[in-house]
Amino acid sequence: MPEQSPGSRPTLEAVAARAGVSRATASRVVNGGAGVRQPLVDKVLRAVEELGYVPNHAARTLVTRRTGAVAVIIAEPEIRIFSDPFFSQQIRGISKELTAHDTQLVLLLLEGPGDFERIARYLAGGHVDGALAFSLHIDDPLPAIIRRSGTPTVYGGRPSWTSAPSDQGVPYVDADNRGGARAAVQYLRDLGRERIAHIAGPRDQTSSTDRLDGYRDVLLDADPALITEGEFTVESGARAMKELLDRRPDLDAVFAANDLMASGALRVLRERGIPVPDEVALVGFDDMVSVAEDTDPPLTTIRQDVEGQGRLMARLLLRGLDKDSAETHAPASVITPTTLVRRASA
Amino acid sequence: MPEQSPGSRPTLEAVAARAGVSRATASRVVNGGAGVRQPLVDKVLRAVEELGYVPNHAARTLVTRRTGAVAVIIAEPEIRIFSDPFFSQQIRGISKELTAHDTQLVLLLLEGPGDFERIARYLAGGHVDGALAFSLHIDDPLPAIIRRSGTPTVYGGRPSWTSAPSDQGVPYVDADNRGGARAAVQYLRDLGRERIAHIAGPRDQTSSTDRLDGYRDVLLDADPALITEGEFTVESGARAMKELLDRRPDLDAVFAANDLMASGALRVLRERGIPVPDEVALVGFDDMVSVAEDTDPPLTTIRQDVEGQGRLMARLLLRGLDKDSAETHAPASVITPTTLVRRASA
DNA sequence: CTCCACCCAGAGAGCGCTCCCAGGGCCTTG
DNA sequence: CAAGGCCCTGGGAGCGCTCTCTGGGTGGAG
Numbered sequence: 001m002p003e004q005s006p007g008s009r010p011t012l013e014a015v016a017a018r019a020g021v022s023r024a025t026a027s028r029v030v031n032g033g034a035g036v037r038q039p040l041v042d043k044v045l046r047a048v049e050e051l052g053y054v055p056n057h058a059a060r061t062l063v064t065r066r067t068g069a070v071a072v073i074i075a076e077p078e079i080r081i082f083s084d085p086f087f088s089q090q091i092r093g094i095s096k097e098l099t100a101h102d103t104q105l106v107l108l109l110l111e112g113p114g115d116f117e118r119i120a121r122y123l124a125g126g127h128v129d130g131a132l133a134f135s136l137h138i139d140d141p142l143p144a145i146i147r148r149s150g151t152p153t154v155y156g157g158r159p160s161w162t163s164a165p166s167d168q169g170v171p172y173v174d175a176d177n178r179g180g181a182r183a184a185v186q187y188l189r190d191l192g193r194e195r196i197a198h199i200a201g202p203r204d205q206t207s208s209t210d211r212l213d214g215y216r217d218v219l220l221d222a223d224p225a226l227i228t229e230g231e232f233t234v235e236s237g238a239r240a241m242k243e244l245l246d247r248r249p250d251l252d253a254v255f256a257a258n259d260l261m262a263s264g265a266l267r268v269l270r271e272r273g274i275p276v277p278d279e280v281a282l283v284g285f286d287d288m289v290s291v292a293e294d295t296d297p298p299l300t301t302i303r304q305d306v307e308g309q310g311r312l313m314a315r316l317l318l319r320g321l322d323k324d325s326a327e328t329h330a331p332a333s334v335i336t337p338t339t340l341v342r343r344a345s346a
Numbered sequence: 347m348p349e350q351s352p353g354s355r356p357t358l359e360a361v362a363a364r365a366g367v368s369r370a371t372a373s374r375v376v377n378g379g380a381g382v383r384q385p386l387v388d389k390v391l392r393a394v395e396e397l398g399y400v401p402n403h404a405a406r407t408l409v410t411r412r413t414g415a416v417a418v419i420i421a422e423p424e425i426r427i428f429s430d431p432f433f434s435q436q437i438r439g440i441s442k443e444l445t446a447h448d449t450q451l452v453l454l455l456l457e458g459p460g461d462f463e464r465i466a467r468y469l470a471g472g473h474v475d476g477a478l479a480f481s482l483h484i485d486d487p488l489p490a491i492i493r494r495s496g497t498p499t500v501y502g503g504r505p506s507w508t509s510a511p512s513d514q515g516v517p518y519v520d521a522d523n524r525g526g527a528r529a530a531v532q533y534l535r536d537l538g539r540e541r542i543a544h545i546a547g548p549r550d551q552t553s554s555t556d557r558l559d560g561y562r563d564v565l566l567d568a569d570p571a572l573i574t575e576g577e578f579t580v581e582s583g584a585r586a587m588k589e590l591l592d593r594r595p596d597l598d599a600v601f602a603a604n605d606l607m608a609s610g611a612l613r614v615l616r617e618r619g620i621p622v623p624d625e626v627a628l629v630g631f632d633d634m635v636s637v638a639e640d641t642d643p644p645l646t647t648i649r650q651d652v653e654g655q656g657r658l659m660a661r662l663l664l665r666g667l668d669k670d671s672a673e674t675h676a677p678a679s680v681i682t683p684t685t686l687v688r689r690a691s692a
Numbered sequence: 693c694t695c696c697a698c699c700c701a702g703a704g705a706g707c708g709c710t711c712c713c714a715g716g717g718c719c720t721t722g
Numbered sequence: 723c724a725a726g727g728c729c730c731t732g733g734g735a736g737c738g739c740t741c742t743c744t745g746g747g748t749g750g751a752g
Contacts (some may be wrong), residue, residue: 009470009472011707011708011709012708012709012710013708013709021731021732022731022732022733023708023709023710023732023733024710024711024731024732024733024734025730025731025732027709027710027711028710028731031710035729035730035731036730036731037729037730037731040730040731052470054467054470054471054472055471055708055709056408056471056472056707056708056709057471057472057473058404058405058407058408058413058472058707058708058709059404059408059707059708059709059710059737060708060709060710061404061709061737062402062404062405062408062707062708062709062710062737062738062739063708063709063710063711063736063737064709064710064737065737067404069452072453087434088433088434091453091455092455095453095455095457096457099455099457099461099464104452104468104473105452105453105454105455106415106450106451106452106453107418107437107441107451107452107453108451109437109438109441109445109451111441111442111445115445118445121400122450124398124400125400125401125402125403126355126400126402126403126404127403127450234636234640290580294580357737357738357739358738358739358740359738359739367701367702368701368702368703369702369703369738369739369740370701370702370703370704370740370741371700371701371702373739373740373741374700374701374740377740381699381700381701382700382701383699383700383701386700386701401738401739402737402738402739404737404738404739405707405737405738405739405740406738406739406740407707407739408707408708408709408737408738408739408740409706409707409738409739409740409741410707410739410740411707693752694751694752695750695751695752696749696750696751696752697748697749697750697751698747698748698749698750699746699747699748699749700745700746700747700748701744701745701746701747702743702744702745702746703742703743703744703745704741704742704743704744705740705741705742705743706739706740706741706742707738707739707740708737709736709737710735710736710737711734711735711736712733712734712735713732713733713734713735714731714732714733714734715730715731715732715733716729716730716731716732717728717729717730717731718727718728718729718730719726719727719728719729720725720726720727720728721724721725721726721727722723722724722725722726
């Protein structure tokens with residue numbers, strides 16, 4: 001690769017001149033070369049090589065009205081994005097898919113609660129062709145902002161204002177939280193457990209409520225005392241476990257809405273000398289890397305393919321952006337399957 | 347904010363027409379309004395408001411040759427970016443600083459070993475004004491690629507080919523690894539420990555070697571049998587601890603090059619019934635969130651301000667990009683201080 | 693009262709690219 | 723052999739913006 005000449009980079013014009021063709025032809029070659037005779041293609045390609053030509057993105061965007069970039073919007077307070085490999089993994093999947101389609105990833109992290117205005121401006125500015133958003137909380141202003149900007153968007157996780165998979169035509173990708181929870185609880189029941197408790201996640205996230213719904217699907221008449229709530233953290237899981245043991249010392253199983261809380265619960269059970277799974281069986285959710293496998297005993301849990309979800313989000317968005325398939329209209333939502341992973345805790 | 351009209355967004359031309367001024371004046375107002383009389387400023391501003399005008403970024407970039415975006419390049423295999431809150435935290439800091447300067451963050455994750463070519467093309471394409479890179483390994487091809495592209499770049503962590511802080515004029519931000527290590531070992535010595543072992547990190551990362559150097563600074567004549575190597579993971583820390591205990595069962599302290607390995611070591615010590623810190627004192631490094639504080643006993647460790655480092659990286663880059671201060675030339679590297687955090691493990 | 697200087701607004705030229713449209717060459721067919 | 727058609731190439735307009743340069747108006751000074 002030729003060293004960058006100081007100052008300006010070569011333009012299409014320069015390439016055309018060197019190849020002895022017109023700018024239009026050079027452009028055609030650079031963009032695939034369809035409808036250009038081979039000898040000319042070769043000449044242009046050689047000129048590109050020799051000059052180290054790289055198309056000017058801004059100029060191209062100006063006329064094509066496509067930026068080749070997609071925003072990833074994460075509107076979460078700091079805490080979660082750190083301790084949770086969830087986002088990193090999701091982003092990894094997104095990045096993989098975008099890269100494969102030659103699309104850039106612009107990361108938009110919300111800085112403080114008043115920062116929505118900035119996001120709105122950015123989207124309205126047409127900097128990106130579309131967006132992938134994680135809107136986890138009820139009453140999140142983000143979806144409204146996004147809708148108003150007219151930016152094609154796919155959500156990660158079921159937005160709170162939807163209730164059915166196909167609702168409102170807002171495309172999203174989510175794990176089968178309810179089905180997974182059902183499978184977990186059913187598994188505990190099949191094990192012969194009769195007093196199955198649930199440590200739910202925050203009430204304002206659909207993943208929590210969906211999992212709670214799944215629990216209730218199986219245990220239609222569950223004692224309310226068997227249900228507590230945590231915040232998806234280790235600490236809150238420990239706290240919840242204590243609460244449950246106070247209320248129902250006779251419980252013989254716990255389904256925690258995520259692995260972090262399950263590991264907190266496990267710690268409390270160990271501290272109290274309650275053998276797992278002999279006396280209390282425990283099932284988590286997520287199959288979180290370097291958590292589920294590393295507890296003692298390792299967690300039986302519900303696995304979801306987080307990276308795959310990220311990939312899918314990107315794919316859905318890209319497909320929607322592709323005008324060729326625009327006939328297919330807005331992409332539909334996708335619910336990805338979950339699987340039960342049996343380890344030692346249940 | 348007015349709803350986006352279907353199809354095209356309003357242009358400066360439209361704003362100018364509505365305000366009854368020329369495009370040039372409208373442009374001036376949009377860009378700060380210097381040198382325009384107040385009544386006209388007001389008229390233009392009103393037109394902007396009414397039309398919902400947002401400048402076209404591509405057009406602006408085309409003429410100003412500034413993109414208002416910075417690339418963050420992470421060339422790490424998946425594993426680390428997941429389990430390590432390090433990057434997330436660094437990115438948080440970067441994002442904060444960039445946002446404050448109205449600059450966008452384009453995330454470039456390396457997808458597979460052959461992906462450097464793509465990064466090179468991207469940087470050469472002038473999509474971004476500068477880059478922030480994490481090049482952790484010796485023989486990483488990334489720095490060469492970046493240099494060739496001519497993209498102003500600040501590194502996170504001391505690149506391997508530098509040896510002194512001001513070397514080669516390649517700006518980077520790093521914690522005072524050597525000094526921190528020195529403090530850790532000195533602390534153990536002050537505690538009266540005489541056979542202090544070290545679990546080093548991977549040999550091909552400067553943070554590892556710098557910490558090892560710090561250890562050696564204090565223990566000039568350390569028995570080589572007291573030094574092992576891990577891969578900055580919990581598992582490798584456990585393995586290293588076993589190795590050390592085999593070789594030198596009489597050791598009375600361990601300095602691990604990061605908290606993850608320290609927690610692995612701790613597990614082994616507990617399994618073997620060796621009381622910490624009574625018989626073996628343990629010091630980690632990083633003060634990693636949800637690790638150092640959550641072990642049993644909690645880790646004494648060396649804290650570094652990761653988010654602050656990210657912020658600093660962005661600030662350095664932005665300052666270098668700002669032509670006003672271009673006189674100051676390439677930004678200098680910064681070494682951020684570390685502090686010893688005393689907990690129960692030593 | 694006149695002249696000059698200064699300040700502010702507008703006209704116009706591009707930035708580098710894509711894409712429409714017209715025209716030229718060559719091959720095919722009558 | 724001539725005419726028609728088709729494929730390929732080049733010319734040129736224009737995407738939306740910034741910025742230089744020119745010109746007009748106003749205020750102050752002589």
